[in-house]
Amino acid sequence: MSAFIIWGLFSLPLKAIDHYASLDILLSRVLMASVLILAISFIFRRKVSFENIRIFKSFSKRHQRRLILLNFISAILLAINWYLFIFVMNRISVNATSLAYMLCPIITTVLAYIFLKDRLSSVQWIAVSLSLMSCVLLSIGHFMDVFYSFIIALSYAIYLILQKKNHQLDRFFTLTFQIVFGTIILLPLFSQQQELPEKGTYFYGIVFLIAGVFTILPMFLNVFSLNKLNSSTAGIFIYLNPVFSFLLALFYFKEEMEPMKIIAYSVVFFSVILFNSRLILQLLGIKKA
Numbered sequence: 001m002s003a004f005i006i007w008g009l010f011s012l013p014l015k016a017i018d019h020y021a022s023l024d025i026l027l028s029r030v031l032m033a034s035v036l037i038l039a040i041s042f043i044f045r046r047k048v049s050f051e052n053i054r055i056f057k058s059f060s061k062r063h064q065r066r067l068i069l070l071n072f073i074s075a076i077l078l079a080i081n082w083y084l085f086i087f088v089m090n091r092i093s094v095n096a097t098s099l100a101y102m103l104c105p106i107i108t109t110v111l112a113y114i115f116l117k118d119r120l121s122s123v124q125w126i127a128v129s130l131s132l133m134s135c136v137l138l139s140i141g142h143f144m145d146v147f148y149s150f151i152i153a154l155s156y157a158i159y160l161i162l163q164k165k166n167h168q169l170d171r172f173f174t175l176t177f178q179i180v181f182g183t184i185i186l187l188p189l190f191s192q193q194q195e196l197p198e199k200g201t202y203f204y205g206i207v208f209l210i211a212g213v214f215t216i217l218p219m220f221l222n223v224f225s226l227n228k229l230n231s232s233t234a235g236i237f238i239y240l241n242p243v244f245s246f247l248l249a250l251f252y253f254k255e256e257m258e259p260m261k262i263i264a265y266s267v268v269f270f271s272v273i274l275f276n277s278r279l280i281l282q283l284l285g286i287k288k289a
């Protein structure tokens with residue numbers, strides 16, 4: 001729960017530096033996140049990290065190449081998702097990002113149905129249809145907002161689908177590889193950073209907070225929780241993220257909410273409950289698995 005509440009509050013530090021270019025924020029974030037996660041992996045998780053390096057070396061060359069390619073693509077998707085999230089949060093609206101992470105689990109399940117042959121119940125298909133209808137309602141006069149929300153959700157959904165086949169090594173070790181690899185991919189863009197507004201202690205202080213408290217910490221908490229909770233139980237908590245983000249947009253940032261938007265977001269929220277109704281009943285002990 002803590003992981004998703006932290007992610008739900010991400011708009012607070014991000015909006016504090018919204019006058020800087022999204023690319024500049026992304027590059028500083030990935031660089032600081034790489035340094036922090038490498039420190040954690042090889043200082044506090046040294047034994048686990050070296051054990052995973054040994055396991056990786058024991059794989060066949062073909063398996064190693066496949067694993068590197070899988071994590072290379074994952075790193076690209078993660079970088080795209082982070083950039084779009086920052087751009088939409090600071091240039092479009094906080095509501096658009098909250099919508100993205102409300103749609104993400106549903107899109108992930110639909111992709112799992114298409115590519116991994118997972119089954120969806122008739123109730124879940126109704127929920128997917130309602131989500132699609134809400135997107136159509138939101139797109140009236142705000143097409144680009146919905147388009148960006150969908151791309152953010154889709155990029156992370158594809159990332160999650162790939163991780164279903166990426167379980168041979170420790171999750172946190174794999175994440176370390178992806179973040180560092182993503183930083184290496186983005187290195188050529190560091191020369192494209194804008195000189196103005198000038199970056200000083202304030203900017204780098206906020207970015208360090210984002211990298212440590214709003215990136216590495218919730219990722220570690222999420223990985224830690226998955227060692228004790230099953231993925232379905234942990235998955236239901238993902239909706240704390242968009243709920244907190246939506247509440248901040250409405251009551252703290254005072255973003256405008258037209259009647260059509262209120263109706264559309266209500267439909268999305270209802271579709272989320274409907275989509276997860278079986279799991280919610282199981283967690284409440286009303287229905288057996």
